[in-house]
Amino acid sequence: MILHQFNQPGVLDRHRQYLGKGDAILLIENAVFDHVLLDELEVAERYVLTTDLERRGLMLKSQAIQKLSVTEWVALAARAQQCISWS
Amino acid sequence: MILHQFNQPGVLDRHRQYLGKGDAILLIENAVFDHVLLDELEVAERYVLTTDLERRGLMLKSQAIQKLSVTEWVALAARAQQCISWS
């Protein structure tokens, strides 16, 4: 499993082609503005960092997306074979 | 006439709704990567800064877009009623 981290808005689409089945996507920082775009990326586990959502006053709408604490982020990174930061 | 300056790639689309007839668009810095997107914005005069194109090894394809020297940029800014920088 590869963990794909995004921290910028507007770049999810550019890098979706590198996603594989069973990979995980995590949106942090300003990438959380794109949380609605995760809906269609069913190939991967999809996460959004809770604290960064809260800092921006956002709430998740989709049931398919999970909120992640920083503690859970660390666990996800430890479980991943590789952690990639896209921007 | 409003001069609309863009210095980032990927944002032309976001701000095209503020363009008026007879306005001018100028792409500088990394916005010059979007020069092909100017084709459809026929409502405005369309310019790309020559030096920034050259720094990135790019060449214009469309006849409808004009290359601008920095000297011409200054003249365009002086002619404009207002100069706006979008990003």
Add this chain to the structure above:
Amino acid sequence: MKRLVFLIQTPMGASVEPQESLDAVLAGSAFANCALIFLGLGVTQLRRSERSDFRKDFNRGFRALSDFEIDDIFYCEAAARDHGLLDHELIVEARSLSPNAIRQQIIDAHAVMSF
């Protein structure tokens, strides 16, 4: 008094730019008739948030606007729609403007600053 328009395009959250743009507006209010227009990703600054641990508390920052008698606070209706910004989420009283009306604000200003 001359009219200054501040176009706010930076998203809420990652950088200190939202705060530094607000500082510029407050400074402007002493010398000019100031308007703030949030557009593009900038409309995200208008959404109230309960967590302000890293950056300065924005609820307080925005309250300062009325203390400085800056009432012309606008946002782009199209951008608000794009970002799902709802009326009841607004951190400050702001009026929506059409892209055309924003263009007119720009034309009528003495100068325009972008942030």
Add this chain to the structure above:
Amino acid sequence: MKRLVFLIQTPMGASVEPQESLDAVLAGSAFANCALIFLGLGVTQLRRSERSDFRKDFNRGFRALSDFEIDDIFYCEAAARDHGLLDHELIVEARSLSPNAIRQQIIDAHAVMSF
């Protein structure tokens, strides 16, 4: 030797980041088997340019790669297409990879650094 993969996503031109990422790759070559993969806007770094007045001359920077025996220079074929990058414009010998092949490079690496 362990394998390090450097993913280069920053566009050519405005910042010093292209140069600083190249420095990291050169440093890596002393200790690891290094691969460079240009993707997204990063493929624009591969286009030869005649004007390098502000930032360091990239033609020279890229020549250093072969001096350091870094031969695994790749770019994403899809990104090259998006940016109209043609073979004859390349500043350095580089091979195109499919998104799937790039994924495999990532999986096979000991570590991946993004720039």
Add this chain to the structure above:
Amino acid sequence: MQFSLLIQGSPTSSQSLYSAYEFANAALAQGHRIQRAFFYQDAVLIGNKLIATPQDEFDIQSAWQALGKAHQIPLVLCVASCLRRGILDDREAERFEKSATSIAETFEIGGLGQLIDASLESERLITFRP
């Protein structure tokens, strides 16, 4: 015509200080005046005297200093932006009990009032975004 420049981007991660420099040069060559260059946000980093630019690179700091001197253009760094980023003159270093100053010559530290004044008193304000 009288121009003022508002420059916002960092010397290293944006091109704004370079674009503004080229613009200012071209404007002066055409007989226009630059009333003031106001450096805001990360652009104030240009005023750090401790920067050691590699010898084979264009030295944008020296370029601005030379331009400012040759044409008597005030190069104003925003004080609030400077404090946050560690650009201090004698006065600020003393006020915040810091052990050194870091502002490079030809640059001066000033308040946001100078930006507002520039925008009101010059005929064109050009913003150079990060």
Add this chain to the structure above:
Amino acid sequence: MQFSLLIQGSPTSSQSLYSAYEFANAALAQGHRIQRAFFYQDAVLIGNKLIATPQDEFDIQSAWQALGKAHQIPLVLCVASCLRRGILDDREAERFEKSATSIAETFEIGGLGQLIDASLESERLITFRP
């Protein structure tokens, strides 16, 4: 597990130093180790001792210093990035004939070899982009 962090973004124009700080804290709380935090590009600006953070704001520099001390994490600023941005220790200040030093305590200046070493010797490298 042994983590290393590569941090690239500026303290003022990006969130990367904040995200990395939160990540490091959470990792340590779970019993993981942070082998090294390597500050590259604009992230080295965190090591400027002349920064005067406004009192009502979170002081990210002090937060990193406290974390580094409490857990003996080397906080390494890339030397080449530092020179370009005016972050100097005694040695570099002398070498480049600069009048002052600017590196804050707890941070150290090191070469890119330390980044490569961290990426090779730790089990996970996490990159915090600008």
